[in-house]
Every structure is written in structure tokens, then in C-alpha cells.
Amino acid sequence: MSVVSSLLLLTLVAPAAGQQRDTEALRKEESEDYYKKWLKEDVVYVITDDEKAVFQKLTTSDERESFIEQFWQRRDPDPRTPHNEFREEHYRRIAYANEHFTSGDRGWMTDRGRIYIMHGPPDSIESRPSGGFYRREMSEGGGVTSTYPFERWRYRHIDGIGDDIVLEFVDTTFTDKYQLAVFPWEKDALTQFPGAGKTLAEQSGLTTRADRPGMMPGAGGHGGANPNLWYSRANDVPFARYETFAKIQAPPIVRYPDLKQIVKVNVGYSTIPFEVSES
Structure with missing residues (x-):
């Protein structure tokens, strides 16, 4: 091979090799972005700490794909x-x-979005997008007061939490940024x-505003009982x-913490008909 031919071959091969390396690097970067998004966006609210720790230690795409497959199987x-x-259903909730x-x-990043993704649609929603006059239960x-915009979500039951779960989301900034509240007083604009x-x-003078539950838990009232809680639920x-x-x-809650439990669900028995003849 002449010197000219060798130089020409190097001229053609070198860019091709460089382009291949660039393509492989791009694919690796896209793969890393995909798994990062899966962990930090797609399943951020439903993955357990133990699962997250395991996933972050995986190094190959095959290992991660196997983990993701088992992650969904367990649920x-x-x-x-x-x-x-x-x-x-999970991806429908995200959408x-x-x-x-x-x-x-x-x-998906908001408080309402997080609760909806984790626990699904509530059994009922009371929405007061303008706030205003409110007669307390x-x-x-x-008594009566004026509130910030708020929503009250009721769940009849949530596994691992209990029955008759009431959640309130309050928009104290009037910007549609509803935040999950701990106490009903958080929606009170007054x-x-x-x-x-x-x-x-x-x-009636039985207690003061400072005695409201959450402002000073357990304070005020007759015999140590807070009058503001006389008609409240245990929750x-x-x-x-x-x-x-x-x-x-x-x-x-993970439905099948141990993947072996899935095998038990799929085990079935079939009866083979047979006849017994007497000789």
C-alpha cells in the first residue's frame, strides 16, 4: 500500500472512529438520564428508601432494567x-x-399531585377556590371566619393509614399553590x-386563640381538655x-415485599378426570 493510500485510509477511519465514540457516549448519557428521571420523577413518591439505596448501587443497564421489572412486579x-x-394506574395519575x-x-411536584399519585383520587372533594366566608364544622x-382558598379531600380508607382520612390543601398566597395542611386552622385567614x-x-371565654390545637397542643379547657376539641373526631x-x-x-405499602409471594398467587391446581374400572 502506498503512502498516499495509507494517509487516505487514516483520513477516512479516524473520523468514523471518533463519531462512533461520540455516539456511544451520547447513548450512555441518554441512558443515565432515563434512569435518573425514573428514580427522581417517575417513582419518587412510591419507591422505598431500601429500594432506592439498592438501585443507586447498580452500575449496568441490565441490572437496572431487571430492578425496574421487579419493582413493578412487587406492586x-x-x-x-x-x-x-x-x-x-401510576402513570395515569402522573398525567x-x-x-x-x-x-x-x-x-406531579405539588402537594396535591403527590398525594394523588400516591393514594389515588379521594372519595370526595370539597373545593373553595375563592375562600371567603366559612362556617366552621x-x-x-x-363559629364563623374567612378562609384562604382551600380543598378538602376525604378518603374512606387508605391502607396502612386508616379510615376516614381528611386532608386539606390551602392556598395562602392566592396563586393556586395549594399546600398540605396539618391543622384546620391553617386555612383561617383571620x-x-x-x-x-x-x-x-x-x-364563650372558655379558651383563647393561643389554645387552638396545633398552636399549643393540649393547652386550655376544663380539666386539661381543650374545648376546641370537644366535638372533634379521634383523628x-x-x-x-x-x-x-x-x-x-x-x-x-408494597403488595409483595418478597417476590416469592408472587409465585404463590400464580400456583393453581387442575383436576385430571379419570375412570376406575373394576376387573
Whole structure:
């Protein structure tokens, strides 16, 4: 081969090799972005801390793909069907959250979006997008006040949390940025106005605003009992609310913590008919 031919060959091969390296690097970068998005966006609310720790230690695409497959299998409500209903519902919820709860931040990043993705649609929603005049329920202390815009979501039951779960999301900035509240007082727009928006117990002089649950849990009232809680549910006492607030934001229960349990679900028995002849 002549010197000219060799130089020509090098001229053709070198760019091709460089282009191949660039393509491989791009594919690797896209792959890393895909797995990063899956972990930090797609399943950020439903993956457990233990699962996250394991996933972050994986180094190859094959390992990660295997993990993702098992991740969805562990949550499949009916492994006997060809579709994973949990996975399909999960991505439907993300799409719904982005469509209905976006307000500056994308819907899946908001408090309402997070709760919707984790626990699904509530059984009922009370929406007061303008706030304003509000007659408190007796469980909230009664009396009238004015509120910020808020939504009240009710769940009849949530696995691992309990029954009759009531959540409130309050928009204190009037910008559609609803935040999950711990106590019903957080939607009260008159809290900082002395003498305004009193509860029935406050109007009667049995307690003061400072005694409201959450402002000073357990304070005020006759015999140590807070009059603002006389008509409340068991779920409304301060420490129960703190507990619910913490649990509602934890990843939902994994249906099959051990993948071996899936095998048990799929085990079936078939009876083979036979005849017995007498000789």
C-alpha cells in the first residue's frame, strides 16, 4: 500500500472512529438520564428508601432494567393478568396531576399531585377556590371566619393509614399553590386578626386563640381538655394529625415485599378426570 493510500485510509477511519465514540457516549448519557428521571420523577413518591439505596448501587443497564421489572412486579395487584394494573394506574395519575395541579411547578411536584399519585383520587372533594366566608364544622370548634382558598379531600380508607382520612390543601398566597395542611386552622385567614373569626369556645371565654390545637397542643379547657376539641373526631387531636401527616407522605405499602409471594398467587391446581374400572 502506498503512502498516499495509507494517509487516505487514516483520513477516512479516524473520523468514523471518533463519531462512533461520540455516539456511544451520547447513548450512555441518554441512558443515565432515563434512569435518573425514573428514580427522581417517575417513582419518587412510591419507591422505598431500601429500594432506592439498592438501585443507586447498580452500575449496568441490565441490572437496572431487571430492578425496574421487579419493582413493578412487587406492586402488581394481580400477577395473573398480562398487564400490570398498578404501573398503568401510576402513570395515569402522573398525567392527571400534570394536567390538573400544575401551578408554576409541574403538577406531579405539588402537594396535591403527590398525594394523588400516591393514594389515588379521594372519595370526595370539597373545593373553595375563592375562600371567603366559612362556617366552621363543630369538629373545628364552630363559629364563623374567612378562609384562604382551600380543598378538602376525604378518603374512606387508605391502607396502612386508616379510615376516614381528611386532608386539606390551602392556598395562602392566592396563586393556586395549594399546600398540605396539618391543622384546620391553617386555612383561617383571620388568625392574625385579634377578635376576629373566633370559635364558639373562644366566644364563650372558655379558651383563647393561643389554645387552638396545633398552636399549643393540649393547652386550655376544663380539666386539661381543650374545648376546641370537644366535638372533634379521634383523628383530629394534634398528635393524631401529626401522625397522619407523616404517614400520608410515606411510600404506599408494597403488595409483595418478597417476590416469592408472587409465585404463590400464580400456583393453581387442575383436576385430571379419570375412570376406575373394576376387573
